Amino acid sequence: MTAAREGLTARCYSQFMVPTTQSDARHAALASEPRRRALALLTESARPVDVGTVAAALGLHVTTARFHLEHLESVGLVERQVARAGQRGRPHVLFSAVAAPLPAESAQQQLTQALAAVIGEDPDGGRARSVRAGEAWSERYAAATTAAMASGAAPTPDPGVPAATGTIPIAAGSAADLVPPLLRVLTEIGFEPEVRADEAAIALTACPFRAEARDNPDVVCSVHLGLMKGLARSLGHDAEGIRLEPFVQPRLCLVHLPIPLAN
Numbered sequence: 001m002t003a004a005r006e007g008l009t010a011r012c013y014s015q016f017m018v019p020t021t022q023s024d025a026r027h028a029a030l031a032s033e034p035r036r037r038a039l040a041l042l043t044e045s046a047r048p049v050d051v052g053t054v055a056a057a058l059g060l061h062v063t064t065a066r067f068h069l070e071h072l073e074s075v076g077l078v079e080r081q082v083a084r085a086g087q088r089g090r091p092h093v094l095f096s097a098v099a100a101p102l103p104a105e106s107a108q109q110q111l112t113q114a115l116a117a118v119i120g121e122d123p124d125g126g127r128a129r130s131v132r133a134g135e136a137w138s139e140r141y142a143a144a145t146t147a148a149m150a151s152g153a154a155p156t157p158d159p160g161v162p163a164a165t166g167t168i169p170i171a172a173g174s175a176a177d178l179v180p181p182l183l184r185v186l187t188e189i190g191f192e193p194e195v196r197a198d199e200a201a202i203a204l205t206a207c208p209f210r211a212e213a214r215d216n217p218d219v220v221c222s223v224h225l226g227l228m229k230g231l232a233r234s235l236g237h238d239a240e241g242i243r244l245e246p247f248v249q250p251r252l253c254l255v256h257l258p259i260p261l262a263n
Helices: 003-015 022-029 033-044 051-058 062-074 104-119 127-150 179-189 210-215 217-234
Strands: 078-083 092-097 193-196 201-204 243-249 252-256
Touching: 022 062, 033 051, 033 062, 033 078, 033 092, 051 062, 051 092, 062 078, 104 210, 104 217, 127 179, 127 217, 179 193, 179 201, 179 217, 210 217, 210 243, 217 243
Parallel strands: none
Antiparallel strands: 078 092, 193 201, 201 252, 243 252
């Protein structure tokens, strides 16, 4: 295939690829090995590179190399600049890689870790302020939980909770108005809670903040404790007896409740 035909085929192919997001567009662009190699070359280069240099390094015709660079440019992975040195004729175009932004999840994790590290410098390891932060967080759930309790909906097993968890023997008049709302909120956040009636405890079998909690358990786990205490108080319970025992196993934490759960 000649270089001209190769470039034309690539252009026609690209017209049928209609990514729905910038992320999809970048994945589609990098599905091509020549484009991956071109981007790697620009990333490793200490200075912008012209199309001829890219073509020579990748063993491509200049027309084909230019097409791949323009495709990378169209999805924001490459940028161009025009080098003007007073010469006449066609301007000298140089390409360089664009620094890729952090994924949102990574940026949020770094922010959480930075905040936890600073709060952890408190004399108590940050526990008191973290509990207060969790109590403030609980206010986001308190109104909906109270409304559900008023309508009688809260004691109903949550369909989002596994059947073994939703069907809970509860001592009437004690845990009946606390455990289901706790399960609902903990499930919504991603803790995958399971009731252990014989231990008067809720097992947290997952944690969306596990990495941060391992680095700063006094801070992160105390926020979670404050969340549960705040929710309990909003339901009229004495929350002082609620305890969170983190990492009883590598992937398991226990929430100890001050009220009995029927066997």
